[in-house]
Amino acid sequence: MDIATVNGAKDVLFPLEYALEMFVVCLVSHILLWRSGRVRNLGAWLAPIFLLLPVVMGATALAGSVTGVVPSVIWSRWAMAYILHLSLSGSYILVYTAVAGFSPSIAILKRVEGSMPNGLPRDQLAPFWFKDENLTGARRENLLAAGFITESNGMLCLSTSGVIVARGLVVFRRFLGLPDIANG
Numbered sequence: 001m002d003i004a005t006v007n008g009a010k011d012v013l014f015p016l017e018y019a020l021e022m023f024v025v026c027l028v029s030h031i032l033l034w035r036s037g038r039v040r041n042l043g044a045w046l047a048p049i050f051l052l053l054p055v056v057m058g059a060t061a062l063a064g065s066v067t068g069v070v071p072s073v074i075w076s077r078w079a080m081a082y083i084l085h086l087s088l089s090g091s092y093i094l095v096y097t098a099v100a101g102f103s104p105s106i107a108i109l110k111r112v113e114g115s116m117p118n119g120l121p122r123d124q125l126a127p128f129w130f131k132d133e134n135l136t137g138a139r140r141e142n143l144l145a146a147g148f149i150t151e152s153n154g155m156l157c158l159s160t161s162g163v164i165v166a167r168g169l170v171v172f173r174r175f176l177g178l179p180d181i182a183n184g
Contacts, residue, residue, distance in 0.1 A: 015077050019084035022054040026089065029053060044146060046096060050089035054082055 030049050058078055064070035112120045140156070143149045148162035158166060 015080035015084055018078065018081035019088065022057060022081065022085040023050075023088045023092075025057065026050045026053050026085075027092070046093045050093060051086070054085055058082070 026049050030046070033045060033049070061070060061078070065072045108125060111125065114120075140149070143162070144151060147159055148165055149156050150159055151157075
């Protein structure tokens with residue numbers, strides 16, 4: 001008998017608990033990979049870690065339940081847990097770029113905080129580190145590593161996959177009614 005069927009309350013909590021377990025395992029795996037410093041384009045690893053690792057966990061649970069090592073799995077509950085995990089993972093993946101990259105908003109907050117309690121005159125707001133390397137450097141390197149752009153003779157060009165992604169994002173932004181800030 002599955003542990004999720006022992007208690008009525010446990011039936012409801014099982015997908016949430018399992019989703020949190022999947023997310024924590026993926027998050028710890030991501031942090032360990034991040035801290036190792038061996039991966040050049042860590043953003044490209046987010047999908048395999050957060051989308052495929054839970055599938056491997058499910059396959060392991062299936063193998064364990066077939067051999068009798070672990071209780072049988074109720075797959076409808078596992079699917080609900082995976083959907084919850086996907087929503088947590090999607091949120092994390094979207095926030096990851098803000099955490100890992102240079103953020104002008106965070107830089108401004110830190111600059112103002114450094115001048116507290118007096119405050120900072122507005123004309124001194126633009127810090128010295130608002131330069132091309134900080135604003136575009138890491139993003140440019142990520143796009144190069146992902147194969148969305150190429151660089152030749154100091155010129156950046158879109159690859160075929162870069163064109164598909166750029167056009168897709170422009171269409172999506174227009175669908176959402178967002179302003180076309182990149183003039184695309």
